[in-house]
Amino acid sequence: MDRIAVIGGAELRGEIPISGAKNSAIKLMAASLLTDEPLRLTNMPRLADTRFLGKLLNRLGTTVEEHDGPDGPETVLQTKEIVSAIAPHELVREMRASFNVLGPLLARSRQAKVSLPGGDPIGARPLDFHLNAFAELGATIDINGGYVFAQAPRGLKGGHIVFPSISVGATEHILLAAVLARGETLIENAACEPEIVDLADCLNAMGARVEGAGTSTIKINGVPRLHGAAHAVVPDRIEAGTYAVAVAMAGGDVTLTGVRPEHMTAFLERLQAAGVQVDVSQNTIRVRRRPDVRLKAVDVETQPFPGFATDLQAQFMALMTLADGESVIRETIFENRFMHAGELARMGADISVQGGEARVRGVDGLTGAPVAASDVRASVCLVIAGLAARGQTVVEGVHHLDRGFERLEQKLSACGADIRRLTGDEP
Numbered sequence: 001m002d003r004i005a006v007i008g009g010a011e012l013r014g015e016i017p018i019s020g021a022k023n024s025a026i027k028l029m030a031a032s033l034l035t036d037e038p039l040r041l042t043n044m045p046r047l048a049d050t051r052f053l054g055k056l057l058n059r060l061g062t063t064v065e066e067h068d069g070p071d072g073p074e075t076v077l078q079t080k081e082i083v084s085a086i087a088p089h090e091l092v093r094e095m096r097a098s099f100n101v102l103g104p105l106l107a108r109s110r111q112a113k114v115s116l117p118g119g120d121p122i123g124a125r126p127l128d129f130h131l132n133a134f135a136e137l138g139a140t141i142d143i144n145g146g147y148v149f150a151q152a153p154r155g156l157k158g159g160h161i162v163f164p165s166i167s168v169g170a171t172e173h174i175l176l177a178a179v180l181a182r183g184e185t186l187i188e189n190a191a192c193e194p195e196i197v198d199l200a201d202c203l204n205a206m207g208a209r210v211e212g213a214g215t216s217t218i219k220i221n222g223v224p225r226l227h228g229a230a231h232a233v234v235p236d237r238i239e240a241g242t243y244a245v246a247v248a249m250a251g252g253d254v255t256l257t258g259v260r261p262e263h264m265t266a267f268l269e270r271l272q273a274a275g276v277q278v279d280v281s282q283n284t285i286r287v288r289r290r291p292d293v294r295l296k297a298v299d300v301e302t303q304p305f306p307g308f309a310t311d312l313q314a315q316f317m318a319l320m321t322l323a324d325g326e327s328v329i330r331e332t333i334f335e336n337r338f339m340h341a342g343e344l345a346r347m348g349a350d351i352s353v354q355g356g357e358a359r360v361r362g363v364d365g366l367t368g369a370p371v372a373a374s375d376v377r378a379s380v381c382l383v384i385a386g387l388a389a390r391g392q393t394v395v396e397g398v399h400h401l402d403r404g405f406e407r408l409e410q411k412l413s414a415c416g417a418d419i420r421r422l423t424g425d426e427p
């Protein structure tokens with residue numbers, strides 16, 4: 001298993017290009033199941049998660065071609081016909097969001113058999129909102145032997161869906177089916193994340209009629225068929241926020257390019273409140289901190305967009321370990337998302353966790369240690385903590401990191417970080 005070794009102490013200087021958003025790319029790829037024409041996605045991140053989904057789509061009948069196009073990395077997907085409407089366990093368990101092929105399969109083939117993704121270290125993550133919403137669109141749902149069987153022999157019909165609480169995945173999943181349903185679908189209490197808007201934009205470019213994405217009420221007028229399109233994946237606000245924290249922790253002066261600062265307002269406000277200098281332009285964010293200036297402790301509460309993203313909580317906790325004073329971090333989206341706290345403590349952090357609240361008392365410095373990652377965001381928080389720690393940190397469980405961060409070592413070492421990947425048994 002690969003590990004990442006970081007020797008802390010170097011300031012970061014230079015530019016970091018931000019990739020397309022992982023969380024958007026994998027939903028956009030699933031949209032290719034809705035048409036027999038090619039879907040060309042540009043600004044595509046090259047990640048383990050996009051590879052996993054490519055493998056699954058391939059099994060369902062999609063051809064997936066990756067190119068280095070004139071606009072950077074692109075993927076062209078085409079599903080001339082659905083050759084199988086079965087998503088098997090060995091492919092779905094690799095990545096939870098693979099479950100989102102159920103909606104498009106159901107919409108186009110009128111049936112689907114998709115494995116339940118199973119448990120997840122960051123909480124129970126049920127799928128009840130998804131399944132109840134498909135029932136509202138006229139599907140019959142049976143769960144048996146770890147699989148969901150969904151059928152709508154006469155096709156899906158429009159419906160009125162009111163989500164009990166905000167779910168990014170369920171909002172996207174219903175969009176991915178309702179676009180081909182008969183009649184109008186209204187989604188209330190929809191998630192407003194930029195990735196939802198990105199998906200709706202792509203579906204509209206394919207001929208769908210989606211209105212209101214980015215607000216809590218989305219209206220979809222179903223159409224009989226969709227066509228091919230070209231679409232650029234929205235920049236990854238989580239990757240951008242992660243590197244911003246890396247600079248804030250290590251010190252230095254880095255410009256993040258190819259970003260949408262307006263998608264990161266709540267996060268950037270907290271970063272500035274912590275004493276980090278942030279200058280934004282239309283597509284760049286410049287982050288500066290002098291290492292001799294102590295960070296200030298600020299409190300954070302995760303919220304659905306436009307609030308502070310749960311996917312940046314671990315990174316911000318790492319930052320707060322070096323702040324002056326006590327910071328209270330509240331996680332309101334997932335019930336078990338503080339596993340990184342124990343690993344940060346092994347590097348000298350002073351953190352106590354009670355339920356959904358962590359109290360981080362800033363220390364003068366962290367020390368390098370062997371640490372283990374538990375999920376994609378937790379693993380990157382340990383890497384960036386290592387950048388600011390004395391001595392060497394070795395992060396295990398790097399396969400988590402590869403799910404969501406493209407060329408992490410290259411992007412950081414180009415700015416002066418001492419970071420390298422240890423493969424296999426390399427000491």
Ligand code: UD1
Nearest residue numbers: 023097125126127128129130167168169170310311333334
């Ligand atoms: C997505 C993101 C993830 C991010 C999260 C919240 C992807 C691939 N993943 O995850 O990185 O952290 O949004 O911004 O895009 N819930 C239910 N029943 C359901 C569905 C969800 O109770 O049927 C609950 C979940 O347990 C959780 C909350 O709703 O407590 C929010 O989850 P959701 O927004 O659905 O997260 P994901 O789409 O899984």
